[in-house]
Amino acid sequence: MTSLYFDISEQQWPIVYDDKYNVSFLGLEKIHVFDAKKWRNIIQNLKDADFINDELLVKPNEAQKSDLLVVHTNRYLKSLKWSTKVAMIAEVPVVACLPNILVQYAYLRPMRLQTGGSVLAGKLALERGWAINVGGGFHHCSGDRGGGFCPYADITLLIRFLVIHKLIQNAMIVDLDAHQGNGYQRDFLGVPEVYIMDMYNRNIYPKDREAKQAIRRKVELGNKVEDLEYMLKLRQNLKAALKEFKPDILVYNAGTDVLDSDPLGHMRISEIGIIKRDEFVFEICKEQHIPIVMLTSGGYLRKTARIIADSIMNLNKKGFISGYKPQEKW
Numbered sequence: 001m002t003s004l005y006f007d008i009s010e011q012q013w014p015i016v017y018d019d020k021y022n023v024s025f026l027g028l029e030k031i032h033v034f035d036a037k038k039w040r041n042i043i044q045n046l047k048d049a050d051f052i053n054d055e056l057l058v059k060p061n062e063a064q065k066s067d068l069l070v071v072h073t074n075r076y077l078k079s080l081k082w083s084t085k086v087a088m089i090a091e092v093p094v095v096a097c098l099p100n101i102l103v104q105y106a107y108l109r110p111m112r113l114q115t116g117g118s119v120l121a122g123k124l125a126l127e128r129g130w131a132i133n134v135g136g137g138f139h140h141c142s143g144d145r146g147g148g149f150c151p152y153a154d155i156t157l158l159i160r161f162l163v164i165h166k167l168i169q170n171a172m173i174v175d176l177d178a179h180q181g182n183g184y185q186r187d188f189l190g191v192p193e194v195y196i197m198d199m200y201n202r203n204i205y206p207k208d209r210e211a212k213q214a215i216r217r218k219v220e221l222g223n224k225v226e227d228l229e230y231m232l233k234l235r236q237n238l239k240a241a242l243k244e245f246k247p248d249i250l251v252y253n254a255g256t257d258v259l260d261s262d263p264l265g266h267m268r269i270s271e272i273g274i275i276k277r278d279e280f281v282f283e284i285c286k287e288q289h290i291p292i293v294m295l296t297s298g299g300y301l302r303k304t305a306r307i308i309a310d311s312i313m314n315l316n317k318k319g320f321i322s323g324y325k326p327q328e329k330w
Helices: 038-048 074-079 083-090 091-095 100-128 152-165 182-187 227-244 271-287 303-317
Strands: 129-131 171-175 194-201 216-220 250-253 291-295
Touching: 038 091, 038 303, 083 091, 083 100, 100 129, 100 152, 100 291, 152 171, 152 182, 152 250, 152 291, 171 227, 182 194, 194 227, 216 227, 227 250, 227 271, 271 303
Parallel strands: 129 291, 171 194, 171 250, 194 216, 250 291
Antiparallel strands: none
C-alpha cells in the first residue's frame, strides 16, 4: 500500500503543492543557478492575484522508500546517504562537506515531497482531466542514477504507479524542457506502451545518445531558437505524435529554461511564447479528451516563477483548467 494516492475534496483544485517543496541549505543554495524558492514564488504569485488560496491547494505526502523502490534500485537509494554523491546530483560541490542528515532534511526531503506530488498529480489528472504539480519534472534521474539537480525519477514513478494500480495501459511524455529528458528515457527504453516526444536543445547537457533511442518523436533544436520556429515545430510534431499514438494520459514536462536569457537553456523563447506553448498543449489534450498532468521542471531565472503563474492563470482564463464540476470532466 502507498500513502501517495488519496482522494481530494470537490472544492480543491488538482494543483499540488507544499511549502516544504522549497530547498534551503543555510543559504548555500544561492550558489546554484537554480532558484531554490521557485515553487513558493509561483504559488505566491497566484495568491497575490487572488487566483488561489491554501484551502484550494492539495498537499501531497512524501514518497517513502517503499514507493521509491517501485523504480529505484536499493543500491542507488543507499548511495544518497553519502553527501558527496548528493553534491554531484545537486551540482553544489560544497554540499559534499555537509552532514548527510542535513542534506536529507534540506534537499532530499523536499525532493521526495515533490516526487510524491508528481505521483498524486497523475491520479488526479485521470479524475479531473488535468492536474499540475507545482514542482517535479526530474527528468535527468533514472532508476539507478541521478544528475542535473534530479535525485528521484518522479516521471517514471508517476507512470509506473498508474500502471500498477491498473488506471492506465499506456502514456505519452511530452518534454518541452530545454534539456533532453534522459532519465525516464533510460527507464522506458524498449517499452512501447510509453511514447516519448522530446523537444530540446541538442547542444547542451546531457547529450545522452543511449537514452535517445527511447524517443519516438525527437525534435532537436539549436541555440537561440525563437518563438515562431519553436511553435511551428511544436504544433506539427505534437499533432503528428497524437495521430501515431492515443495515450491514456499525457505527462507534460513544462520546463521554462527555454526562456530567452536562461543561463543553461541557450534558447530565445519569449515570456508570451511560453504561455502560448502551455496553452497549445492543454488545448490539444482537451480537444482529444486526453487527461494531462503538468510538471514545472527546469527554469533558472528568478522571473520564471511569475511566468509559470501567469501561464496557469491563462489556462484558466481560456477554459482549459477550472474547479471541479462533474459535467465538465474531460
